[in-house]
Amino acid sequence: MITLYPKRLFKAPLDAQCITPDIFSEKSVSKIAELQIWEGNRKRNLNQLFKIEYNTKNQSKEMTIQILGDARKVRRIGAKMSSGKIIIDGDAGMHLGEEMQGGTIVVTGRAGSWTGCMMKKGLIQIKGDAGDYIGAAYRGSSHGMNGGKIVVHGNAGNEVGCFMRSGLIRIDGNVGQFVGIHMRNGTITVQGSSKGRDGAQMNGGKIVVCGHTPSILPTFTIDSIKPKVKINGEDVKGPFYKFAGDLAEGGNGKLFVSQIQNPHLKFYEKYLE
């Protein structure tokens, strides 16, 4: 295990895509200290920014990297990693686990926006809140999260799972607007409530909102009322209104919204008769 302690409070953003088990395992101890990181517009070595503690001499791809301290400004931690584990004891910056291909990332604090964007495999676990665009695509691209799992125990921001193609996102808290926007496939579950416009332009996949949502987009149509929904083999108890959409795109995505938490959606029931 390698532990990194930030030497000071970072003010400028750090581009730290070199902090991954894949890169660390290939390098000797002294070479790791010399890895380059941009701090704002300055090029620095890893050991200028972090105190590095080596707890083992055997490095393998399955190694663990721990960051203890405030990493709010540290971006792209674990980018493209394919195995091993990164534990961030504190907050993490933007683009955490970008294009991740395997392994595990655990954040005990909060995570920034774009967490797990374009990821293909692996697990990201956020114990606190997360920012916007969780598991999204790069700006302009239509290839979002394409496998793997993201679990956020707190709340998440807007556009969770934008252009998602496969995989699972679970948010235990609440989400902002546009959860599952442009979604093509995969599953998003929200235990808390949503701020609305769920599944805009989705044409595949499944979104489950267990809490309150202000309204359903007019391009969705009610399909039925289901007593429960199955997610990854587990049953989530309902009952749920099941909507189909986004019909403006000819989509066949499924949107499940809790019946009990949303009495204002009762008028849809008359269309089921």
Next chain:
Amino acid sequence: MTQLIVKNGFVYDPLNRVDGEKMDLAISDGKIVGKVDEKKANAIDASGMIVMPGGVDIHCHIAGAEVNTGRLLRPEDHFRDVEAKTAITRSGVGYSVPSTFTTGYRYAKMGYTTIMNPSMPPLEARHTHEELDDTPMVDKASYPLLGDWWFVLEYLRDGMIKECATHVAWIMVATKGYAIKIVNPGGLEAWGFGQNVRNIDDPVPRFNITPKEIIRGLCKVNKLLHMPHTIHVHTNNLGKAGNYATALDTMKCVENLASEDKPVIHITHCQFSAFKGSNWRTLTSGAEEIAKYVNHHRHVTLDLGQVVFTDTTTMTADGPFQYGLYQLTSNKWVNHDVETETSSGIVPFRYRRKSYVHAIQWSIGLELALLVKDPWRIYLTTDHPNAAPFITYPRIISWLMSRNARDLTMKRISKRARHKSLLPSIKREYSFYEIAIVTRAGQAKSLNLTQKGHLGIGADADIAIYNINPELVDPSRKHKAVRKAFENTAYTIKNGEIVAKDGKIVKPVRGKTFWVNPQLSSPIEVADDMKRRFREYWTVEYENYSIPEGFLTASAPISVKAEV
């Protein structure tokens, strides 16, 4: 006064009929000369290397409002292809719609020194020239879009060819243009109202003129003005199954305007106009029919628009065609109406090996290149970025030069397309001499750029030196070596200076902007009636419309004596 000698290279200079001869080239003051003082001149040892004139690209979208909108549309295209700043070059991004500086650098690294930007809505000319000014390393020019310009349509409808010629001469000077570009004649005007034209005899709504009359009219205008290039035509029905018939009709309609074996029409990105069949499922290649026609008629030149399997951005002035693509891909789409002049559209697109249609398109391009016998009348382009970005040229060169390279790609494409393709039956392989024709000499000849595309005495000293030995390397078997050699030059010389070496820019330079200045018998005057209509129909007033020559940083007007 800089002097250079390029020594012992294998020189390919088709315009002067030099085919791989070992010889020295002397350069003085940016021109090729007969002799320089060997003691004073710097020498480049090109032994074991190929020396060709600097590449000329007749058709590639590198600047203008449309290209710039393409850049804005595609951040995901840029972020994986970033060029860092160096001590002498600027930073930039690729891939399919590179930033202006990166465009210039990448062309220079491939040995290209003259680039034609083929679609400039006259209203956006100012923007286009600003971007061209910022495209370093290459000389360039731009073709204004005239096939749907209201006044042109009105003049041609009324049969006023001479008045139309005067008007076109004014546009060339006002927009600093180089050739008459016609895109989907009549169709773009119709597209402004959500319609299109179906074939070259289908009248344009509200104008009572057919695309055929537009093409013939502008062809006559082109002859009257003695423009250096022919009319540059993007056919009707582009990108639709069965459109090879339209392409043939377009070539046939100007057959009787040709004289002295000189070309009068250039059909651009012909691959997109050579589809046979009634729908996408029954699509096959119409390359054979087109090649047969071109082989028997000397008034046509073509460029390829070769597809390479990659992710790219399509952008044309052909609004209705782009709308069709948008419906096909349900990708993002930009649609634009340029007032009374033209339209445009942009859709990101990925050509996939395993897609039947895309694989057939790939095959059509190569079939055209190999079936047209005369390399002087077919040019290598990808219609950058429509069929592929220009950095894929080396790949296409290796396909043209090697049957093995074609077979290797053939194995990986859609099975159905492989069975329908004509390529397995074609044995022809290009030689280095023919490659020099299709990538520079032929294009320079077609554009009538007398200083470019050859290495005769008096020509501009634009030279590309590729590190490959034609005596030792058999391009048919060593196609990878060919591809690698054409990706980065050993030396690129622009105006007598070494600007790129071993794939690195060593000296950034500025290129000239060519434009045509027709000399009429009386000075060009614009009627008061027209000025009034400018006020009524355009957002830009007549007084502000023309670009003064001083606006171009390095203006290079070409005077032509017109017959009107």
